[in-house]
Amino acid sequence: MNTPPQSETELMARAFALAGKSLQDIAASCHETVPLHLTHAKGWAGQLLERVLGANACNLSQPDFMNLKIELKTIPVSPLGKVRESTYICTAPIPNSESQWEHSRVWRKMAKMLIIPIESDKSKPLFSQRIGAPILWSPPRPIEMQLRQDWEELTELIMLGHFELLSAHQGKYLQIRPKAPNAKTFVKVVNSQGQTISIVPKGFYLRSILTQKIIEENYSLCL
DNA sequence: ATTTGATCATTT
DNA sequence: AAATGATCAAAT
Numbered sequence: 507m508n509t510p511p512q513s514e515t516e517l518m519a520r521a522f523a524l525a526g527k528s529l530q531d532i533a534a535s536c537h538e539t540v541p542l543h544l545t546h547a548k549g550w551a552g553q554l555l556e557r558v559l560g561a562n563a564c565n566l567s568q569p570d571f572m573n574l575k576i577e578l579k580t581i582p583v584s585p586l587g588k589v590r591e592s593t594y595i596c597t598a599p600i601p602n603s604e605s606q607w608e609h610s611r612v613w614r615k616m617a618k619m620l621i622i623p624i625e626s627d628k629s630k631p632l633f634s635q636r637i638g639a640p641i642l643w644s645p646p647r648p649i650e651m652q653l654r655q656d657w658e659e660l661t662e663l664i665m666l667g668h669f670e671l672l673s674a675h676q677g678k679y680l681q682i683r684p685k686a687p688n689a690k691t692f693v694k695v696v697n698s699q700g701q702t703i704s705i706v707p708k709g710f711y712l713r714s715i716l717t718q719k720i721i722e723e724n725y726s727l728c729l
Numbered sequence: 730a731t732t733t734g735a736t737c738a739t740t741t
Numbered sequence: 742a743a744a745t746g747a748t749c750a751a752a753t
Contacts, residue, residue: 548737549746556746565740565745582748592732594747674733684734706734707743713732 508560514574514642520559521620521640529624530633532558540633551624552580555637559620567596569615576642577615581717582626583638589714589721590626598682598708601695602664607654610661612680612710616653618644623721641724649679649716656680660710667698669705679716685709 511517524532529551533540536557541547561570561578569577582590596611604610623638645653656677663672674683684706692704 544737544748546737548748549739552746553739563745565743567744570745580747591748594745597744681733684736687736689735 508558510560510562510571510573512573514576517559517571517574517576517620518640518642521622524555524558524622524637525639526636528634528636529554532637533633543632552578555580555622567611569618571620575614575618577619578622579619579717580622580624581721583623583721585625585627585629587721587725589718592681592683592714593712593717594685595680595710595712597685598660598664598710600664600693600705600708602661604661607657610657612653612657616645616712618642621717621720623725639725641720643720643724653679657710667696669695669697669703672708674711677713679713681711681713682708683711 508520511520529540532554536554538554541550544550556570556578559571559578563570563572566572569575571578579593581593584590595615599611607613619642621641621643623641625635625638627635656679660672660676660680660682663669663676672682674681676682686707689706691706693707694702694704697703
């Protein structure tokens with residue numbers, strides 16, 4: 507693991523230095539080997555970049571670069587420039603323990619994000635897939651407002667115990683999906699009827715419609 | 730083809 | 742147990 511960057515400038519310099527390199531190049535610099543596929547190593551690339559860039563939050567519920575308040579996200583992008591996956595943000599507090607957007611886990615992580623696209627080309631082996639140019643992004647006001655609205659609506663469903671309505675169908679940019687080792691994992695909650703029921707733990711995710719937009723705006727005309 | 734729900738690995 | 746890193750694969 508590298509030492510934490512002392513400034514945003516230092517972090518960005520490190521991130522730009524990775525652009526264009528293959529996963530093989532980067533793994534080698536850490537004396538690591540690239541897995542053959544991601545099936546049993548789903549978070550591998552993201553964790554590799556954390557180490558190389560010097561992330562220091564160590565699984566705390568804090569942005570990866572705690573001192574800089576910047577969250578790192580790696581985003582798989584297809585050869586045609588399409589974002590392939592949604593982006594996990596954080597676990598959803600159930601039962602709810604947050605009342606204000608400004609103090610929410612989602613906002614703490616989304617206020618400033620370092621987005622690093624990673625080539626996701628299923629016709630090529632994983633080790634040869636390359637790292638893209640980094641994007642340091644904070645939500646523009648209108649997007650922040652939409653995120654806040656999504657968060658408030660989802661949080662209200664949790665607060666009111668309307669777990670039957672709490673699905674991935676809600677939310678324009680932010681959605682809630684299961685986040686658990688498997689579908690048999692559960693937590694007990696009290697629903698809107700006052701009954702205690704079991705549900706699968708949830709997490710907040712960013713829909714790819716938003717991450718797609720961010721990448722298009724920053725990589726303008728690069729297709 | 731895209732989206733939702735399910736799952737995998739690691740760390741503390 | 743619960744957080745992190747996400748992608749897989751079934752459903753639509």
